[in-house]
Amino acid sequence: MESNKLNIEIDRYLSNTKKSRILQEKASKYLPGGSTREAQYFDPYPIFIDYGKGHYIYDVDGNEYLDFVINATSLILGHSHPGIVERLKYQASKGTAFSGPVEDLINLSEVLCERIPSLDTVRFTNSGTEATLLAIRAARAFTKKNKIAKFEGGYHGAHESVAISVNPAVNDLTDDIDPVRGYIGQPEGILNDVVILPFNNLDVCESKLREYKDSLACVIMEPVISSFGYTPLDLDFLTGIRNITEELGILLVFDEVQSLRISSGGAQQHFGVIPDLTAMGKIIGGGLPVGAFGGREEIMSLYDQSEGKAVIPHSGTFNGNPMTLVAGLETMKHLTPDTYNSLNNLGETLRQKLRAVFSELEIPVIISGIGSLFGIHFRNEPIKDYRSTFESDKLMRRMLFTGLLNEGVLLQGQTAGALNVLTEENDIDNFVRLTREVLVRIK
Ligand SMILES: Cc1ncc(COP(=O)(O)O)c(C=O)c1O
Structure with missing residues (x-):
């Protein structure tokens, strides 16, 4: 029927x-x-x-x-916003990508760092996937620990560490919330490095975080769960996770690739819960490919190459390209x-x-x-x-x-x-x- x-x-x-x-x-x-x-x-x-x-x-x-x-x-700002189109045309006439930096790189970084509470410094990528990948890498290098914790049903892009328990089939779910492969053939080693947590169950989260604290680099989570139709997490739960991670020396990474649009400082500002690192994307590129990640100075300085070799190398042919930067800046101007x-x-x-x-x-x-x-x-x-x-x-x-x-x-x-x-x-x-x-x- x-x-x-x-x-x-x-x-x-x-x-x-x-x-x-x-x-x-x-x-x-x-x-x-x-x-x-x-x-x-x-x-x-x-x-x-x-x-x-x-x-x-x-x-x-x-x-x-x-x-x-x-x-x-x-x-x-909608499709083909006149201000963005204008700036893109002008920028295209000057050049779409260079191997050197442009002044707008500083301008967009400044806007993001001034608006988003957790950002002392920031780095650009071309996607949210790279942003979560590099935020996790920073957490691993900073804490010198290998495991990460993510939530069952949480999506953070395509890379290995987060392509686990994203959309597991009912038959694969266990009472212990074991990690479930994202695809057949995904290496066992990746599964061993990921701890899966349940949303909105602080007791279970706390006991898992305590159990694995010595090997956990970070917890990565969205404060507003996109894959659940933008369900915001309970403030008590978010605060609970912040407090436990802080106590246990585990970094907290907010994936704000989508939730950044709920206030000028993102969901972290809205909830008043400040993570150690933030991954961003989508609106900050004004409709062009983009990602960015940032956080506390002492963590982000692992990417500083200016005094020889960076602790974590970070490259990308189109990182901070001027087309994305002008579109992002025009967007931020209107927000x-x-x-x-x-x-x-x-x-x-x-x-x-x-x-x-x-x-x-x-x-x-x-x-x-x-x-x-x-x-x-x-x-x-x-x-x-x-x-x-x-x-x-x-x-x-x-x-x-x-x-x-x-x-x-x-x-x-x-x-x-x-x-x-x-x-x-x-x-x-x-x-x-x-x-x-x-x-x-x-x-
Ligand atoms: C919450 C979240 N994190 C990360 C990503 C990955 O971003 P991208 O598609 O730019 O790689 C997305 C994409 O939809 C997302 O919604």
Whole structure:
């Protein structure tokens, strides 16, 4: 019965997106699964994008979508922001990449260090993956310990140490929360170096951290869990982890690749919990490839090469390239405290209005999120940890996602999304109205 309703939504999608279908078939000849990025794909095939403008994107079939994905939350000023386009054009005319530094490298570093409480100094990379990798490397070198702790269900990019227990299958879960391989053939040694913790269970975390304290370099975590539809962690839990790590000589690394957008100083400023190291990405590059990591001077100085050899070498052909720097600086210029306030207020309005619609239609829901981030979960109880995510109704989620595509709204496949500075209350009202229409169809 329900899957009939899904088929109706899918049929409509197929008939709206014929050119995308042809392109997906063609792409599959040259790219595994026709894709180069997991999150870019959804069933039966993704829309191929022609262009973006403001807070809309347009696919190759000419369909318009209100874009709540904005490239995985990164385009906080929307697509092709005129200020960014202008600066990119100018910079391209001067040169897109040099082997030497440019003054804007200092300018963007200064903005980040002044805004984000944990940053004394910072280094740039080209992705959030590299940022978490190099933050972990700093923690290992600083503490001279080899293990790291991460959370079950936590995503921190593609590198080995964090590609463990990201999305483990139910059958692989153990009562002891043992690490689960990210892929067949992943070396045993990597698994031995990773301790897995459960979100929101301070007792279990504390006992594991105490057990492994002599070999644990750091705990890496997101203060707002992106893969759980932007579920913020309880303040008591965050504070608890901060206190225990401090007591045990384990560094705390916040992955703020996504959560940085909730205030000018990120989630750490919002919660008042300051990590030793922070990994960043997405919004700080204004829509261009970026990552950065930073923290306490005494830790980051391990990367200082100026007096001979750095303790940790760090290279990257496009690190701190001027295109990313100008786009990042233009973005930061627009992200004033007032901008964050209005983005966050709008996020709260959206969450409240969504809750009201679900309640009117008597459909159980948890609307998660914080600031300008939101997630929709077909379930009765808030998500507390990875294992509790299994309780959500995935068929309803897929029907809502596909139904909204048919109505011209693009969400992440997890029915989560992010606002940008161009979002207005009237966009929220449209989105909520369309969500209601789809819910009435699929309920
Ligand atoms: C929380 C988090 N950490 C790290 C990453 C990796 O960043 P990137 O995709 O730029 O490598 C992501 C990407 O989505 C992320 O959401």
